Amino acid sequence: MTSVEEPARPGERIRDAARTRAEILDVATREFSRAGYDGARVDEIAARTRTTKRMIYYYFGGKEQLFTAVLERAYGVIREAEQQLDVDHLDPVAAIRRLAELTFDHHERHPDFIRLVGIENIHGAEHIAASEELGRMGSPALDVIRRILAAGQESGLFTADVDAVDLHAMISSFCFFRVSNRHTFGALFGRDLVDPGRREHYRAMLGDMVIAYLTAERAADR
Amino acid sequence: MTSVEEPARPGERIRDAARTRAEILDVATREFSRAGYDGARVDEIAARTRTTKRMIYYYFGGKEQLFTAVLERAYGVIREAEQQLDVDHLDPVAAIRRLAELTFDHHERHPDFIRLVGIENIHGAEHIAASEELGRMGSPALDVIRRILAAGQESGLFTADVDAVDLHAMISSFCFFRVSNRHTFGALFGRDLVDPGRREHYRAMLGDMVIAYLTAERAADR
DNA sequence: TAGCTAACGTACTGGTTCGTACATTAGTGA
DNA sequence: TCACTAATGTACGAACCAGTACGTTAGCTA
Incomplete structure (x- = not known):
């Protein structure tokens, strides 16, 4: 856990679909490879992202499809x-x-x-x-x-x-x-x-x- | 799933610690290797055994130790x-x-x-x-x-x-x-x-x- | 054969976890 | 500038699942 974590500066809350999607993929790659498919936690991936779990389902549909995207x-x-x-x-x-x-x-x-x-x-x-x-x-x-x-x-x-x-x-x-x-x-x-x-x-x-x-x-x- | 599954003939309900332990290990080996550690289900292992989940905890202590025993x-x-x-x-x-x-x-x-x-x-x-x-x-x-x-x-x-x-x-x-x-x-x-x-x-x-x-x-x- | 213990069974719980209903806002095109 | 949509956030539910409290019986031993 990096000690310097952005405390959600309100000014920077910009909408950027591509960045959000990419960030989810980055974090998911680490989480899946760390714990395996069933060991990985969707909540954990969301927590390590600057966005929320809702977005994972918005962009990828579900855990299964997220893993597929990570593999791709x-x-x-x-x-x-x-x-x-x-x-x-x-x-x-x-x-x-x-x-x-x-x-x-x-x-x-x-x-x-x-x-x-x-x-x-x-x-x-x-x-x-x-x-x-x-x-x-x-x-x-x-x-x-x-x-x-x-x-x-x-x-x-x-x-x-x-x-x-x-x-x-x-x-x-x-x-x-x-x-x-x-x-x-x-x-x-x-x-x-x-x-x-x-x-x-x-x-x-x-x-x-x-x-x-x-x-x-x-x-x-x- | 084998179609011919023993319908728990009451006459055969004999106590045999060694056999029970070995059977749990057999089934657990298959289940863990099928689904991974986190994907494996203790309930599923128990169901495929002639005994119950209680026995897994009785003999092995927990899921973690069961996996270790399987590996050994x-x-x-x-x-x-x-x-x-x-x-x-x-x-x-x-x-x-x-x-x-x-x-x-x-x-x-x-x-x-x-x-x-x-x-x-x-x-x-x-x-x-x-x-x-x-x-x-x-x-x-x-x-x-x-x-x-x-x-x-x-x-x-x-x-x-x-x-x-x-x-x-x-x-x-x-x-x-x-x-x-x-x-x-x-x-x-x-x-x-x-x-x-x-x-x-x-x-x-x-x-x-x-x-x-x-x-x-x-x-x-x- | 009485009693003791290892072996076994049932039913439940507390926490976890995927997924979603509902609410909100940023940015864009007319 | 107004309305519309893509993007985002919050709060919650229902199912699942590891583990356990409690009760029962087989079989051995004295």
Whole structure:
């Protein structure tokens, strides 16, 4: 709780639909990611906003739709980051490493997003299913991976028999787990996966792993 | 809901503390993993049991402690599976693959466990921290990994500079993500990571990935 | 077989929480 | 400047839900 909280200066009570809506989304993101869907309290979200609970229902309709809106925005952010990705000038190995690092960095910077996705999975992705926006929004990362993979496989550099979706799963799993399972992993094995001092180590480890997998000589080791 | 539910035959109303306790744990595991901690209903757990809500409080004390007991049992199961692991007669490469496959299989067979761990992470692992049992119970898998890693590194087979905890994180992340993020991943990318038809593919992919990482020639590719 | 206790059941309560009915005001277009 | 609508605030209700007070019975032991 920030000690300096605006004591509702009457002069500043200006109507601004966009700002109110955005502020609700900000606070809701924090509250949902803090406590989970059922643990989150609509009253608590309202209290941390400069507006009232009435507005949440006015703009979003209900708790369920609010959560969906929060998810939509969170996914929008990562999609935007992925669209910035420009690796076509790099060789396949460097390009894949760059892509993995971008994924790594985004997960690191957005623990709230990770938690929201975890929560959504507990609820069977029903909000994603209910959202038109999330349904039709593709994944720029996937397109990038597809191009890199094609180049790498054509040149013979990449020997692994994977497609873009599976490679994306491989990269995401490491980045996601490191953040999502930080607490149980730390409690059970005594190692903080998100310790800043180990950040570079894990970032390099991810790249090494993916590249080793893609470029390994496939022997009869099965 | 199973249609054939025992209509409380009065003759069978026998007292059996152990059975009652175990039944509560079974049902609670399902309910918590279905709905999350706050989404789970104590009344619902009681209703699906042959006993009443009163007994939950009699045996466990409260919802919080019940969840902790559920977690303790779930972690106990995986620890037991890991203890069965006997790979000392295998060469390091085969041993690592076997270990990865066992981890893979356990995650596949226990989606409830995965969900519980996800839920516990949303709550900052506070129940693990509150549990003596979970605190002092180590990880047999870690010991195994340590031995294999030492052997592989000594023989020069393994070139990667990892320790057992990090390698365990790498293996777990893939196995965990595949189950935990099944729903969002499926909804967004149209691929079911737990499709039985792709099971062998992913199992092999995990082993290939880990072994490629461990045995790669470390060039100046950074 | 009497009595004692662990095991079990019923019915209720107090607080919480999502959602809404009703009232009000800022800003905009005619 | 007047009226109309989008935006906002207040107060409340109804359902839900964790937890408990109180009462009962099975089965063991002396």
